Amino acid sequence: MYQLLNARYGDTVALIASALPPLLWSAYELIKTRRLDAISILVVSGILFTVAATAMGGSPRLIQIRDALVTGVIGLMFLGSLALPKPMIFYLARATQARNTAEGASKFETLWLRPGVPGVFRLMTAVWGVGLVLQTALMCWLAWIWPISRYLLLSPFISYGIFGAMMAWSLWYGNRRKTLGEMRDARRAQAKPSATPSRPNA
Numbered sequence: 001m002y003q004l005l006n007a008r009y010g011d012t013v014a015l016i017a018s019a020l021p022p023l024l025w026s027a028y029e030l031i032k033t034r035r036l037d038a039i040s041i042l043v044v045s046g047i048l049f050t051v052a053a054t055a056m057g058g059s060p061r062l063i064q065i066r067d068a069l070v071t072g073v074i075g076l077m078f079l080g081s082l083a084l085p086k087p088m089i090f091y092l093a094r095a096t097q098a099r100n101t102a103e104g105a106s107k108f109e110t111l112w113l114r115p116g117v118p119g120v121f122r123l124m125t126a127v128w129g130v131g132l133v134l135q136t137a138l139m140c141w142l143a144w145i146w147p148i149s150r151y152l153l154l155s156p157f158i159s160y161g162i163f164g165a166m167m168a169w170s171l172w173y174g175n176r177r178k179t180l181g182e183m184r185d186a187r188r189a190q191a192k193p194s195a196t197p198s199r200p201n202a
Contacts (some may be wrong), residue, residue: 064148069157075131079125082122090125093108
């Protein structure tokens with residue numbers, strides 16, 4: 001889309017037009033599933049930022065890094081939520097569970113009371129916050145040194161690669177903590193004395 005329109009209409013118009021395919025796809029997914037996911041929210045937020053930047057006379061470079069800036073703001077929100085009683089990842093995970101099952105939210109509140117669980121959510125929130133901020137810094141740097149066409153071609157692979165790496169780490173770390181918790185519970189159950197009295201020898 002950018003390559004087709006750039007020569008005739010210039011960078012700004014071509015960049016705005018290049019945002020139409022993901023916007024249409026997000027609209028289709030919303031109509032189909034009637035549910036907003038994280039990727040759709042990022043895409044729509046980035047496009048709204050594009051409209052705002054264009055209205056303010058934003059440069060093509062500013063429009064180019066719209067998605068990265070939205071991601072950076074979300075990363076800062078993750079880091080800021082560490083000062084709250086419960087970090088953002090806990091609320092996001094609870095919302096997902098509440099959407100899947102009727103008892104999901106209450107079960108998640110109970111999960112928070114288990115030893116070690118708050119630390120797990122805080123570490124995951126910190127990793128995601130730092131990762132998203134670093135991703136934004138990288139994408140802004142690449143937008144500065146690369147031609148626009150190269151950035152548009154390669155930036156999705158880089159962004160989703162970083163996102164996928166953090167997701168893979170989260171799944172590995174969550175499963176590891178779950179396994180360790182189950183092993184700890186099993187050891188406690190074995191160490192707990194039996195409540196059934198032993199029968200006397202005849």
